[in-house]
Amino acid sequence: MPLSPEQQAEIDAQRAQSHQTLRATAPGMEQHLYTAHPVLDHGFIRVIDYMGDDEAICQAARVSYGRGTKSVSNDEGLIRYLMRHWHSTPFEMCEIKLHVKLPVFVARQWIRHRTANVNEYSARYSILDREFYIPSPDHLNAQSVVNNQGRGEALSGEEADRVLRYLRDDAMRAYDHYEEMISDDGQQGLARELARMNLPANIYTQWYWKVDLHNLLHFLRLRADAHAQYEIRVYADALCKITADWVPFAYRAFEDYRLGGATLSGKALDCLRRMLKGEEVTQETSGMSKGEWREFEGVIG
């Protein structure tokens, strides 16, 4: 369960309060504020705070004095222009602060995105909860035979049962020993900062993560992608929905130019032009490597 009744009550109490402000607010984001969106078996993402909206991006781009005088369609057009031409700084004017609960092995991938501010739950000071990510059977897959960095078909039968049993039993045993080691009941009790080293990487941690919109979109492009591991992708997918509600124009432009678009090399563009003129281009005559050609074919369908 991602939240205890006490934690849910705290969130409800915070959502019951409201404040008057002169600052811009995004109605779509106000709906998400503080609410925990469940991810995986015990994880969540919740928005703690945010700054800016679509208009703030345009305001910064125009360096205007007020909220701007241009129409909504001009705003969307400007945002599409900025996205198309990689003008990143106006997107940096918006920020989001999240509270994320995630397995440690997912956190290790997430923390590689250096352009955010992070504060993590201290397992030196506090005791970690007995919460471990155990994949659902349809996400318990064999090693991929085509991609060293991926997974293939779901495990089945006795093997699936055995793997799930190992994951559960090993996690519980490690946590039993963790509790026993830190206990000061009749013994000195090992320091928490040392006892935690015995815990497996599927234990949950938590952090506050603050990032600007430009770097958030960069994170989403890499982690909401099919090449990203499923367990981080589900967090990115949840964040995509939140971002779409927060800055709908910026998100639509991002979806179009980055998630749905593709970058072509000079050679690929040349091949495309030759094909449009009716020439039959093959990998051998393309000047591209086999890998490049495969990806090019993927792009042009």
Ligand SMILES: Cc1cc2nc3c(=O)[nH]c(=O)nc-3n(C[C@H](O)[C@H](O)[C@H](O)COP(=O)(O)OP(=O)(O)OC[C@H]3O[C@@H](n4cnc5c(N)ncnc54)[C@H](O)[C@@H]3O)c2cc1C
């Ligand atoms: C599918 C996938 C597989 C991956 N596999 C591996 C792997 O096998 N091994 C591995 O180690 N990592 C792996 N990574 C992590 C990857 O290499 C990046 O470290 C991670 O995605 C963060 O990207 P970033 O550096 O662009 O993001 P950020 O750290 O948020 O940086 C954003 C941008 O800021 C700039 N920037 C930030 N810091 C610096 C700096 N110090 N100097 C110069 N420019 C900077 C860069 O332009 C960068 O793109 C993988 C990532 C993905 C998505």
